[in-house]
Amino acid sequence: MAYQVTLIPGDGIGPEVSGAARRVLEATGVQFEWDVQEAGVTALESKGDVLPDDVVESIRKNGIALKGPLTTPIGGGFRSVNVALRHALELYANLRPARTYEGVQSTFDSIDLVVVRENMEDLYAGVEFEQGTDGAHEVIDAINRISGKNVSPTAAISIKSITPENSRRIVEFAFDYASRNERKLVTAVHKANIMKFSDGLFLKVAEDVSKEYPSIEFNDRIVDNMCMQLMQKPDLYDLLVMPNLYGDILSDLTAGMIGGLGVAPSANIGENAAVFEAIHGSAPSHAGRNEANPTAMILSGVMLLRHLNEQDAAKAVDNAVASVIKAGEHVTYDLRADRSREKGAGTSDMADAIIAELNR
Ligand code: NAD
Numbered sequence: 133m134a135y136q137v138t139l140i141p142g143d144g145i146g147p148e149v150s151g152a153a154r155r156v157l158e159a160t161g162v163q164f165e166w167d168v169q170e171a172g173v174t175a176l177e178s179k180g181d182v183l184p185d186d187v188v189e190s191i192r193k194n195g196i197a198l199k200g201p202l203t204t205p206i207g208g209g210f211r212s213v214n215v216a217l218r219h220a221l222e223l224y225a226n227l228r229p230a231r232t233y234e235g236v237q238s239t240f241d242s243i244d245l246v247v248v249r250e251n252m253e254d255l256y257a258g259v260e261f262e263q264g265t266d267g268a269h270e271v272i273d274a275i276n277r278i279s280g281k282n283v284s285p286t287a288a289i290s291i292k293s294i295t296p297e298n299s300r301r302i303v304e305f306a307f308d309y310a311s312r313n314e315r316k317l318v319t320a321v322h323k324a325n326i327m328k329f330s331d332g333l334f335l336k337v338a339e340d341v342s343k344e345y346p347s348i349e350f351n352d353r354i355v356d357n358m359c360m361q362l363m364q365k366p367d368l369y370d371l372l373v374m375p376n377l378y379g380d381i382l383s384d385l386t387a388g389m390i391g392g393l394g395v396a397p398s399a400n401i402g403e404n405a406a407v408f409e410a411i412h413g414s415a416p417s418h419a420g421r422n423e424a425n426p427t428a429m430i431l432s433g434v435m436l437l438r439h440l441n442e443q444d445a446a447k448a449v450d451n452a453v454a455s456v457i458k459a460g461e462h463v464t465y466d467l468r469a470d471r472s473r474e475k476g477a478g479t480s481d482m483a484d485a486i487i488a489e490l491n492r
Pocket of ligand 1: 145149200201202203204205214393394409410411412413414415416417418423424425426428466
């Protein structure tokens, strides 16, 4: 029976890279019935809304989506469509594996890390007060009155909130993922030495949860030290779990370590739905040129296959991607040492080469 999957082609390079991923997934022999939905600028133009209800409903119904990158229009008061989608579906866990593929131009080799980022709270909950507004003044007055501190009345305010419930949920997700994927060590990343209450709570919950998983090693690192250690001795780490902001930053760091955005996949996972997408955005300057790297989107498709428990198909696509990148012949220009656009393969040509490898 075919899997019903919502497919959001996306904006900019989205239709090209998600089209490539769709063809590769179909070439595995796993049957899909795609429910194609528009979101982002494409939907704004056709339906007057960056995130039409139909899109959220479709993912709710199917429980799974492959999503191309979406452009957040600048100005007009638009919040990120991607953040809105994660909140609408309560996709609380952002899973970002970072593994080096031989042949990719990167400073590091043999990287095999997983970043698990909390997706729902922290400074990203959108509780902000614009500098100079009545709201900001009221909040600052209350803070100064209650805390005895002296926050300047000219300050802009962003609220960081960390709850035990969301901390527990993300740390349990990290340990469950570690158990299922034979990961040996979970590291909680925080800044609890400075933010004793918010990050301190996250760390305390992480320590508590770790006791429920005695077969997996646990430690913690302060976020700045974590960045340095990743540069110096990444081999000492395995799976990193952290609140939203640090996760956003560290997962770009790990993406950089494996060769950049073109090869970095991700998944946003909740209780009832999962959305698979590349980390990169819609890269408008590459749109319509058949030159964007489809790897990140195809590897997001590998994660989708694993989520469906189609392990053989997932492994086959992963191996095919690895072979094509290693051979270096049919890869997009950004994967070439000379970065030659003339010699680089097109997006669709790279997908064809991966499909040919799958069929070998
Ligand atoms: P971006 O990731 O779109 O592009 C940054 C640069 O990375 C590009 O100029 C390009 O050189 C390179 N790049 C990215 N993906 C590539 C690929 N597949 N192949 C080759 N090169 C690639 O980031 P941006 O320019 O900051 O954002 C553009 C738009 O995308 C914005 O509207 C932003 O809001 C949106 N965005 C969406 C998502 C998402 O949908 N999850 C994520 C990030 C940004």
